Amino acid sequence: MVANTHKVLIANRGEIAIRIAQACMKLGHRFVCIYTKEDHQSGHVALAKRHGGPKSLYRVNSYQDANELMAVADDARATAIHPGYGFFAEDFRFARRVSERDNPLLFLGPSWRVIRELGDKINTKRLARRLGVPTVPGSDRPIYDEMEAEEIAENLFAFQAEQGIERPAVLVKASAGGGGMGIEELDRIDHFRNVFRRIRNYSKRQFHDEGVLIEQRVFRFNHLEVQILGDGKGEPVHFGTRNCSVQSTGRQKRIEVAPGFAPGELGYSFDAAKVLTDITRHSLSMAREVGYDSVGTWEWIVTPKGDPFLMEVNTRIQVENGVSGIISKVRGNGPTDLIAEQCRVGLGQSIGYAQSDIEFDGVGIEYRIIAEDPDNRFAPWVGRIDEFTWPEQPWLSVYTQVPTDEPYQIPTEFDPNLALAIIKGDDLAQAKQRGLEFLDLLVLRGQDRSGSPLKSNLDFLRKKTMNLLEF
Numbered sequence: 001m002v003a004n005t006h007k008v009l010i011a012n013r014g015e016i017a018i019r020i021a022q023a024c025m026k027l028g029h030r031f032v033c034i035y036t037k038e039d040h041q042s043g044h045v046a047l048a049k050r051h052g053g054p055k056s057l058y059r060v061n062s063y064q065d066a067n068e069l070m071a072v073a074d075d076a077r078a079t080a081i082h083p084g085y086g087f088f089a090e091d092f093r094f095a096r097r098v099s100e101r102d103n104p105l106l107f108l109g110p111s112w113r114v115i116r117e118l119g120d121k122i123n124t125k126r127l128a129r130r131l132g133v134p135t136v137p138g139s140d141r142p143i144y145d146e147m148e149a150e151e152i153a154e155n156l157f158a159f160q161a162e163q164g165i166e167r168p169a170v171l172v173k174a175s176a177g178g179g180g181m182g183i184e185e186l187d188r189i190d191h192f193r194n195v196f197r198r199i200r201n202y203s204k205r206q207f208h209d210e211g212v213l214i215e216q217r218v219f220r221f222n223h224l225e226v227q228i229l230g231d232g233k234g235e236p237v238h239f240g241t242r243n244c245s246v247q248s249t250g251r252q253k254r255i256e257v258a259p260g261f262a263p264g265e266l267g268y269s270f271d272a273a274k275v276l277t278d279i280t281r282h283s284l285s286m287a288r289e290v291g292y293d294s295v296g297t298w299e300w301i302v303t304p305k306g307d308p309f310l311m312e313v314n315t316r317i318q319v320e321n322g323v324s325g326i327i328s329k330v331r332g333n334g335p336t337d338l339i340a341e342q343c344r345v346g347l348g349q350s351i352g353y354a355q356s357d358i359e360f361d362g363v364g365i366e367y368r369i370i371a372e373d374p375d376n377r378f379a380p381w382v383g384r385i386d387e388f389t390w391p392e393q394p395w396l397s398v399y400t401q402v403p404t405d406e407p408y409q410i411p412t413e414f415d416p417n418l419a420l421a422i423i424k425g426d427d428l429a430q431a432k433q434r435g436l437e438f439l440d441l442l443v444l445r446g447q448d449r450s451g452s453p454l455k456s457n458l459d460f461l462r463k464k465t466m467n468l469l470e471f
Helices: 014-027 043-051 066-076 092-100 112-119 121-130 146-162 189-207 272-290 321-325 338-346 428-441 458-465
Strands: 007-010 030-035 057-059 080-082 170-174 183-186 212-216 222-229 237-247 253-258 295-302 308-314 328-330 358-360 363-370 384-389 396-400 417-425 443-447
Touching: 007 014, 007 066, 014 030, 014 043, 014 338, 014 396, 014 417, 030 043, 030 066, 043 057, 057 066, 066 092, 080 338, 092 112, 112 121, 112 272, 121 212, 121 272, 121 308, 146 170, 146 189, 146 212, 170 189, 183 189, 189 212, 222 272, 222 338, 237 272, 237 321, 237 358, 253 321, 253 458, 272 295, 272 308, 295 338, 321 338, 321 363, 321 417, 363 428, 363 458, 384 417, 417 428, 428 458
Parallel strands: 007 030, 007 080, 030 057
Antiparallel strands: 170 183, 170 212, 222 237, 222 295, 237 253, 253 363, 295 308, 328 358, 363 417, 384 443, 396 417
């Protein structure tokens, strides 16, 4: 154990819960896991039984019952809570409650004030524009009035027509949403009011806020990200860029690549290296301005002409944090465990190094292996995994909650995410070759109740690997 040891309640499940627990053990801290009855087979439950010690595993009715989580924290004598991603990760009210209750816990994420400020797309856009950071044309405050919203949409359609865009469109978005949820695309102004009402009602149900954002739809863009770490005191640092352009029809990511472009290997119609430098510089300027105090991701879209626009800030650890960590070293030590860095900072330590201490090496590819049918709009597949194995490689890391030594019934209550596979290469070509080798040798078999074979996105991942980072 280390001085000032903590016990961290991991308020999540599956793969991310496993990685948080591993980070705690690496740092010398204890942890406590939770699980629901549907998750009794999950790998994070097995890990807690093996390595957690007394009062390290609690069954709960729901991962989203804050009262139940607080009761577990008190009974387990936790001193901190890590929300992972999803669930309460970007809920500033939960973060505030955790840190300000009678028996306070350290929240291993940004402070609730930072989550509140950056978690709202409108506030983020206002801050960005004040700092000269480019944002997508559209509203920069919550729109509640239907007639005002329609006027903004009409102006955006007119602007796109002036720009010679053949298929003008706008996006109607829940201002408090994130992760591709609460967004509809509109290509005809006469459908606007119905769409606006639908998104407003969705936003009220999901986020308790009817605010709506109206933005121009940018076509054929690449989706890039900048990984930031701050401690709220000194200068924030970055861990490079990622390209997350391979997505499902519902805008859910399927492959992430770090760094975000490969100007040394591929040709672009714009200065790709400059774009990566610019979005990193802009992201750091915003992190510096708000005193960002955890890991966070600045999400960007880049047009075919190389124009970057900030979309939003995700105030949490990302699913794809590992692909940034795999190509980064701090003072020659790598790969970087960004979850451990988030825990260190959240538990009160300073970052302890500067940007000049961070080096980048090679290319990383992350595959999200999912039981789904890409040919049917990525519909989830429900059934049992009978076999799930892969050859170990020095350039490969696989993170999964699925046991590899016994059958596993996929819980229908959650997304059917099976694993994250992270491949490291010296360059893009080698990373792609290794990625295809991994996919070809992976064994994934199962069946549903009718005996029909498992459906997965492996063929989709193979196909998309061939053209990664091309624009």
